[in-house]
Amino acid sequence: MFDISVNLTHIRFSRDRELVINRAIQNNINGMLILGSTIQDSKLAYHIATKYVFCWSSVGVHPHYANLWTKHSSQKISSLIEQNTIKIIILGECGLDYYRNYSTVKEQLYVFNAQLELAAQYNLPVLLHCRNAFNDFTAILKKWIGKIPVSVIHCFSGNTYELETCLDMNLAIGISETFFNKKYRSSSYNDIFLIPQNKLVTGSDSPYLLFKDKYPDIYTTYKGRNEPALLYNLIKKISLYRNEDIYMLQHVTEHNARVLLRI
Template sequence: MFDISVNLTNKQFQKDIDSVINRAIKKKVNGMLIIGCSIKDSVSAHNITKKYKNYCWSTVGIHPHYANLWKNNIINKIEKLLKYKNIVAVGECGLDFYRNYSSQKKQLLAFNTQLEIAASYSMPIYLHCRNAFNIFFNVLKFWIHKISKIIIHCFSGNKYELEKCLDMNMSIGLSELFFNKKYRIGSIQDIKLIPKEKLLIGTDSPFLLFKKMYYKIYKKLKGRNEPSLLPNLLKKIVFLRKEKYSILDTQTEKNAFNILNLSINN
């Protein structure tokens, strides 16, 4: 399996990255994508991939939470980082009108510009959307014919939103967020609508370890999620979809490698 959503640059991982990765390997997590949320964060993510080549890859982008930091020179900084082979997608970018840490105007500017960069460099785009789906889709419809590989991670929308994402040829990243009814908008049975070729899985470590769902693990890990827990997520998906663990394990990993254009020779 492959974890498509790891915030390994987060300060919670500063002291024990080696142990975190070793635990993931023991749980048969065969690779992970480290997410860049700012330029500084993207540089740190790339530095980690250099140490764990052929196991870790990363993205470069500006998360909507940091869109207020957007300046024109950021475009050049993103483009310079894209020359590195271990940086395999643009993002995490998109819209977040739930927290609105950045103005909506700045979020839209950063989102559109990063879509343009992904299209210009023929790169996959790694997306975030919360409480902004209608505007999100209206922005994307101008780009879907120019960007062939699109990932929306931590999907928790309703059936209409899921079908719109699939119509736009997106790959759907699921996390524990989808299984928490406090955050999921649609029916949990919507999971069956995702073609297995479009399914991706990610922990969003160190986030999304919900206390009520994982009380014993939560206490042991002091609330910190990590990639070694990815098999727990896959088991839930397998149970709901009534498919074999081994099949979805292999398929979701294959999907990640395909959409991110990965090979162990990167």
Template sequence: MFDIGVNLTSTQFARDHAEVVQRAQQAGVSGMLLTGTNLHESQQALAMAQKYVGCWSTAGVHPHDASQWDESAAQAIIELAGAPEVVAIGECGLDFNRNFSTPAEQECAFTAQLALAADLVMPVFLHCREAHERFIALLDPWLDKLPGVVLHCFTGTQAEARECLARGLFIGITGWVCDERRGLELRELLPVIPAQQLLLETDAPYLLPRDLKPKPATRRNEPCYLPHILNQVALWRGEDPAWLAQVTDDNARRLFRLA
């Protein structure tokens, strides 16, 4: 199993990085992509990927931090991308839900990182929340220049999923789908996603699956819970979990061009 979204740089993991990675591996998670959401965390993610076997990282600037984007940030991302452990540009995209950076700043940083990824011939790890129409409009001109695209932590509508899938995007599914309050629409659209375009992730430490039994003592999510997400997704898609584990692992390794 491959977890494409682990925020191991989060302060929630500050005291037990090694134990978190070890628990994940013991649970059968053979690969993890550590997410970089700004320059500092991208540097931290790379250092952790270099430290732990079976880990790789992204380098990028999240829309929340888009106001930090400038030429020096671009150069820093380029330098990070030169490390073999960095396998995607991102997390980047648009988030019009909170607008911690203005929409204009987000669009500027998003487009710049798409251009950077195209120049480097690297896949992109994308974020979109309440910005689908503008997200697609900005992404479309770059699709034929990028080797691969994943929209991580997808929480959109079935129509939005179909638009992304038609463009060849991979879709990342998290434990959001296990939430009986917010995840029912996402659960219903699971069969729409071709297996060859499906990726799985925890987005740890966020989005702890609500249907875990026994219920964990804390709300901190961990990559060791990926098997639960996999089993639930396989159930709702009507597929064998072992088969789906292999397919999604293969998808991740193909997208990120891993051995």
């Protein structure tokens, strides 16, 4: 299995990060993409990834932190990419988030476009984030489709129209627990059938998205913290909804991630 969204730099992993990685290995995780949410965070993600053969990292600025962008940010990201071409394999997590608006809309729009420009410059796929911002998100992204490699919208939580639009733009669809939680989605779970098998990837978004109402025993055992080791539960749920063999889905989603990330 391949976990395409792990926030392993999060403070909740600071005391036992190595144990978390070992549990992932023991639970058949063959690959992990460690996400950056700021430039400094991306440096740490890269540092962790260099210690493990089966880990890679992203570089980018999450929309929550768009207000930290400066006139030097593009150059700093460029320097990281140019120095670390083996382990830094995707740009992001970047996009728009109008649900929390920790950064202004103007800041988010500017930083999202700037990072797509970098992705085109370096021919990197992009790990995309969109929440409550779909119209602006697609308006910007459509200008860059064709100029950047096939990319992925992670933790997809949109409606049927948004899913079909993303597929029309040739995006891979990253499924996490948000897809099966009504707090995040308003449309039918049957949308899972709309995703072609070769466009489906999975991510835990650890340490987030371990819902107590869905996994009460696991929630208690892991003290509310999601981990890559628990990705099997997500793939099992996908297999039940799609009526597909779980072992086949484990293989297919890992294969898709590796094709997308070119590793």
